[in-house]
Amino acid sequence: MRLVLFNRDLRVTDNTALIEAIDGETPVIAAFVATPEQWKSHSLSPIQADLIWRRLTALDSELKQLNVPLIYHEAQDYAAANTWVADICDQFAVQEVFLNCDYEINEAKRVMELSEIAGSKWSVRTFDDKCILRPGSVLNQKGEYFKVFTPFKKAWLKIVGEVIVRKPQVSALVTVPANLLYDSSSSFSYPTRDSSEWPVDSHEIIQRLRDFSADKASFYQAERDFPALDSTSMLSPYLAIGAISARQCVARLKYDAVNCSLSTGAETWLSELIWREFYQHLIYFEPKLCQHRGYLxxxxxxxxxxxxxxxxxxxxxxxxxxxxxxxxxxxxxxxxxxxxxxxxxxxxxxxxxxxxxxxxxxxxxxxxxxxxxxxxxxxxxxxxxxxxxxxxxxxxxxxxxxxxxxxxxxxxxxxxxxxxxxxxxxxxxxxxxxxxxxxxxxxxxxxxxxxxxxxxxxxxxxxxxxx
Known part of the structure; x- marks a missing residue:
């Protein structure tokens, strides 16, 4: 049995941990653990909490099509969540836990402590899925991380190559007790605020990406700074919770690493996606940024x-x-x-x-x-x-x-x-x-x-x- 732990990667398409877990033969279960006290300490907004909850409904439906049941649990913090994961691994005789890495200090500690709990009973397999290029793969000639964006971007563009979006296969069938499964009629104990203006169905999210790439991207450079215009992608909430991946965005732009054949507007939007990666790499190398400290x-x-x-x-x-x-x-x-x-x-x-x-x-x-x-x-x-x-x-x-x-x-x-x-x-x-x-x-x-x-x-x- 294999367990896939979801966090800020709430998608089926192009989810590395899920894709690597499903081999078509080994049964796979998935889990999402809400951690309200941890969220409170991280100032999670009620509107994002609501978006996450609604997205779980779409994720549950998509996982069912792959024969992967979604288990839902609420624990107060990451430590309690890890204890629950250990219990689930014992209950279902899980041999491997698959998850995608987050690079913030508490999230990294959570994975490290989960590995310690696992010991020799089961393994924890982690994947760099949040960025197109993993932290540590874009370095200067001295082997150090970049401290200025423009050189980082130039190096990133040289390395990136072809961006491929992958889809998972169907898993072997597995049955989970109904009381453990995600139930959309419930809700978090964490405060929520209506996010219904933002669709959570994958087809609608991808359509937003398609529409932006086809109609707005070429004008992005010229119009993006004018707030009265509807000229931005409006995809940032989905990137934040992982309902869509940065790879999907770059692939939709049809970025050609050899010819760099993008419009000026599309190049500017690509730069914004690379800024996102720059900051993710930065917190990986500088944990102090997660501790209320300035970089300088x-x-x-x-x-x-x-x-x-x-x-x-x-x-x-x-x-x-x-x-x-x-x-x-x-x-x-x-x-x-x-x-x-x-x-x-x-x-x-x-x-x-x-x-x-x-x-x-x-x-x-x-x-x-x-x-x-x-x-x-x-x-x-x-x-x-x-x-x-x-x-x-x-x-x-x-x-x-x-x-x-x-x-x-x-x-x-x-x-x-x-x-x-x-x-x-x-x-x-x-x-x-x-x-x-x-x-x-x-x-x-x-x-x-x-x-x-x-x-x-x-x-x-x-x-x-x-x-």
């Missing part, structure tokens, strides 16, 4: 002098800067935020409000349907200028000019801040200058960007000088 050593010297009241106003979308507030309201309502705006609001929190990037990192994870630790951590440290290949600390987004550049007529702003519907386009990014602003139910800016910029430059320079 001088980060610990930064003085975060901001007010917690300002953090609350940032969270609620009440800073008085329309593009920032519209973005935060989109996040709070939809559990998703346009990527350009993620950079804008992160810069505003750290460099206008002088609040620790870790506050923003945690808040994003607690809200985002596409929350992924490595990508979220990497993005926040990039914006805070504390990360690997982060933006220079003196690069500070101006929330007014960012709005003027990427939402010139305020279309996105008005969609999320109806209080500003009456404000003319001329003042939509600086409504406090409009002579009728006193009649608008919207706050004045909580800080002056120009003043805060100067303070930021001094704080960062001081931190680096101390180092």
């Amino acid at each position: 050593s001088w980060e610990k010297n930064l003085k975060w002098t901001g007010k917690l009241d300002h953090f609350r106003q940032w969270c609620e979308g009440k800073t008085g800067y329309p593009i920032v507030d519209a973005a935060m309201r989109q996040l709070n309502t939809k559990g998703w935020m346009h990527n350009r705006l993620r950079m804008v609001v992160a810069s505003f929190l750290t460099k206008d409000l002088h609040l620790d990037w870790k506050l923003g990192e945690q808040y994003f994870m607690a809200q985002l349907i596409d929350g992924d630790f490595a990508a979220n951590n990497g993005g926040w440290q990039w914006c805070a200028s504390t990360g690997c290949d982060g933006q220079p600390y003196f690069r500070i987004f101006n929330p007014i000019s960012q709005g003027e550049k990427f939402d010139a007529n305020g279309e996105f702003i008005r969609a999320w801040i109806p209080e500003l519907n009456s404000v003319p386009n001329k003042f939509i990014h600086k409504p406090w200058l409009w002579n009728e602003f006193e009649n608008v139910d919207y706050p004045k800016p909580i800080v002056d960007h120009k003043i805060q910029r100067d303070i930021t430059l001094a704080l960062y320079k001081d931190a680096k000088d101390q180092h």
